[in-house]
Amino acid sequence: xxDCSVIQDELDRAVAAxxxxxxxxxxxxxxxxxxxxxxxxxxxxxxxxxxxxxxxxDLASLTKPLATVTALVLLIQNGHCxxxxxxxxxxxxxxxxxxxxxxxxxxxxxxxGLPGWRGYYERLSPDGTIPSSREARLLAKQxxxxxxxxxxxxxxxxxxxxxxxxxxxxxxxxxxRTSGLPLNEFFSDRIVHRLGSSRIQFVLPEHLxxxxxxxxxxxDGVAPTELDPWRGRVLCxxxxxxxxxxxxxxxxxAGLFGNVDAVMAITGxxxxxxxxxxxxxxxxxxxxxxxxxxxxxxxxxxxGWDTPSTPSSAGSRFSAQSFGHLGYTGTSIWIDPVExxxxxxxxxxxxxxxxxxxxxxxxxxxxxxxxxxxxx
Numbered sequence: 001x002x003d004c005s006v007i008q009d010e011l012d013r014a015v016a017a018x019x020x021x022x023x024x025x026x027x028x029x030x031x032x033x034x035x036x037x038x039x040x041x042x043x044x045x046x047x048x049x050x051x052x053x054x055x056x057x058d059l060a061s062l063t064k065p066l067a068t069v070t071a072l073v074l075l076i077q078n079g080h081c082x083x084x085x086x087x088x089x090x091x092x093x094x095x096x097x098x099x100x101x102x103x104x105x106x107x108x109x110x111x112x113g114l115p116g117w118r119g120y121y122e123r124l125s126p127d128g129t130i131p132s133s134r135e136a137r138l139l140a141k142q143x144x145x146x147x148x149x150x151x152x153x154x155x156x157x158x159x160x161x162x163x164x165x166x167x168x169x170x171x172x173x174x175x176x177r178t179s180g181l182p183l184n185e186f187f188s189d190r191i192v193h194r195l196g197s198s199r200i201q202f203v204l205p206e207h208l209x210x211x212x213x214x215x216x217x218x219x220d221g222v223a224p225t226e227l228d229p230w231r232g233r234v235l236c237x238x239x240x241x242x243x244x245x246x247x248x249x250x251x252x253x254a255g256l257f258g259n260v261d262a263v264m265a266i267t268g269x270x271x272x273x274x275x276x277x278x279x280x281x282x283x284x285x286x287x288x289x290x291x292x293x294x295x296x297x298x299x300x301x302x303x304g305w306d307t308p309s310t311p312s313s314a315g316s317r318f319s320a321q322s323f324g325h326l327g328y329t330g331t332s333i334w335i336d337p338v339e340x341x342x343x344x345x346x347x348x349x350x351x352x353x354x355x356x357x358x359x360x361x362x363x364x365x366x367x368x369x370x371x372x373x374x375x376x
Contacts, residue, residue: 003373004035004037004373006369006373007025007027007037007366007369007370007373008037008039010365010366010369011023011025011037011038011039011040011366012039012040014039014358014362014366015039015040017358018356018358019347019349019356019358019359019362020040020330020347020348020349020351020356020359021040021041021042021043021044021048021223021347021348021351022038022039022040022041022042022048022050022051022055022223022347022348023038023039023040023051023330023345023346023347024036024037024038024051024052024053024055024057024259024260024345024346024347025037025038025260025343025344025345025346025366025370026053026260026261026263026264026342026343026344027341027342027343027370027374028264028268028341028342029339029340029341029342029374030340030341031340034260034261034264035374036053036260038050038051038052038053038055039051042055042221042222042223042224042348043223043224043348043351043352044351044352045351045352048221048223048224049221051221051223052219052220052221053259053260053261054199054218054219054220054221054259054261055220055221055222055223055259055346056199056215056220056221056222056223056257056258056259057222057223057257057258057259057329057330057331057346057347057348058223058225058235058239058240058256058257058327058329058331058348059200059254059256059257059258059263059327059329059331059346060240060241060254060327060328060329060330060331061165061253061254061325061326061327061328061331062256062263062325062326062327062331062332062333063251063252063253063254063255063256063327064168064252064253064254064304064325065304065305065325065333066200066256066258066263066266066267066333067172067183067187067191067202067252067255067256068168068171068172068175068183068252068253068304069108069289069303069304069305070191070266070269070270070281071175071179071183071186071187071190071191072104072108072171072174072175072304073281073282073285073286073289074190074191074280074281075175075178075179076285077281077282077285080178080179081104081174081178082104083103083104083105083108083288083303084103084104084105085103085104086100086101086102086103087099087100087101087102087103087104087107087170087174088100088101090104090173090174090177090178091145091170091173091174091177093145093146093149094145094149094170097149097150098113098149098151098152098153099112099113099114099148099149099151099153099170100149101157102114102157104171104174105293105303106157106158106167107164107167107168107170107171108167108171108289108301108303108304109161109293109294109299109301109302109303110161110162110163110164110167110299110301111157111158111159111160111161111162111294111299111301112153112157112164112167113153113154113155113156113157113159114148114151114153114154114162114164114166114167115151115154115162115164115166116162116163116164116165116166117164117165117166118147118151118166118243119242119243120144120147120243120246121230121242121243121245121246122230123143123147124140124143124144124243124246124247125140125246128230128231128232130205130231130238130245130246130248130249131205131246131247131248132204132205132206132248133206134182136248137182137204137247137248137250140246140247140248141173141176141247144169144243144246144247145170145173148166148169148170151166160298160299161294161298161299161301165241165243165253165254168251168252168253168304169243169247169251169252169253170252171252171304172250172251172252172253173252174252175252182250183202183250183251183252184201184202184204184250184255187201187202187256188201191266191280192262194280195265195266195269196265197261197262197265197266198262199220199258199259199261199262200256200257200258200259200262200263200265200266201256201257201258202249202250202255202256202257203237203238203239203249203255203257204248204249204250205238205248205249208237208238211237211257212236212237215237220259222236222237222257223236223346223347223348223351224236224348224351225240225329225348225350225351225354226240226350226351226352226353226354227352228240228242228245230242230245231245237257239251239254239255239257240254240328240329240350241253241254241255241328254328259346260344260346263333263344263346264342264344267333267335267342267344268342269281270286270290270335271335271337271340271342273286274286274287274290274337275337275340288303289302289303289304289305290302290303290305290307290321290323290337291303292307302323304325305323305324305325306323306324306325306326307320307321307322307323307324308320308322308324311364312364313326313332313334313360313363313364313367314334314363314364314367315363315364315365315366315367315368315371316364316368317367317368317371317372317375318334318336318339318341318367318371319336319337319338319339321336321337321338322334322335322336322337322338323335323337326363328350328354329347329348329349329350330345330346330347330348330349330350330359331344331345331346331347332344332345332363334367336371339371339375341370341371341374341375343367343370345363345366347359
């Protein structure tokens with residue numbers, strides 16, 4: 001029987017130590033009901049309301065597996081695209097560019113040769129104006145593709161692995177071109193609505209005030225991130241990632257906001273599919289997407305998911321078959337299919353400043369503790 005008090009105590013200590021203003025941790029093992037833990041407040045500057053299990057966080061790079069990778073699995077299993085298709089087959093403007101011959105598999109394993117990050121937002125919108133219509137977002141994305149296709153590759157494709165937001169920006173556009181839908185609509189219609197999970201979404205600028213009002217009326221709360229000098233304001237309900245902001249909050253690498261139950265609705269689909277249960281995801285594809293792709297020691301990446309490294313943010317107790325992902329704002333997912341254990345941590349460790357990196361030491365500690373207490 002798990003001793004939930006030791007996990008709660010560890011979260012409370014983390015808040016007191018300034019790891020984050022507040023956090024929500026959710027654990028599910030073997031299909032049992034979710035156990036939820038809350039600690040701290042929404043913000044420290046000024047002091048915010050207490051965190052609730054329903055508090056909504058900027059999920060940052062959890063957008064990659066939850067939205068983009070899940071969407072790609074659905075498209076592939078329905079025959080609309082292929083893992084080993086070249087990027088130029090999906091984005092024709094990338095033909096005859098250095099990145100055009102990279103496959104979707106290369107992008108998903110971060111082995112495409114692209115650099116990890118570029119500050120495209122400064123060129124897409126020098127004054128910090130955010131695209132607030134479908135047409136403006138489409139124009140921004142077209143400019144973005146032009147910028148990425150002009151990049152010189154920083155290593156030979158397949159020679160190494162370099163975590164790249166740029167690759168997932170392109171994958172988000174692959175979802176849009178292949179499906180014929182904006183990414184937020186595909187995610188909402190084909191994933192969220194099928195799961196009956198309403199508290200996870202891309203927050204588009206033209207819907208921001210309505211979103212915040214709905215959250216206030218429900219009493220859930222949105223955790224803020226930090227003051228963004230490019231936009232000139234503290235961000236709350238606006239994506240922290242500036243490149244995603246310049247794309248209108250709808251991007252393959254970042255942009256999702258959600259609460260812990262909505263995140264676990266999607267992670268649950270992945271774990272059930274891995275086990276061969278009936279879900280919207282194909283079992284064989286899920287097994288392939290969550291399997292480490294490179295030779296031992298060369299890369300820990302599966303297809304859009306990471307696997308445990310040495311050392312790992314998942315701690316020391318998760319099996320080698322585990323898969324997960326981190327988010328810059330202080331979020332994470334780790335799933336152990338051997339133990340049938342799902343752990344989701346949501347926090348806003350970037351508030352009031354992203355210079356706070358204490359979560360690096362906290363993550364393996366809390367995952368070891370959860371694994372210890374929730375094992376049979």
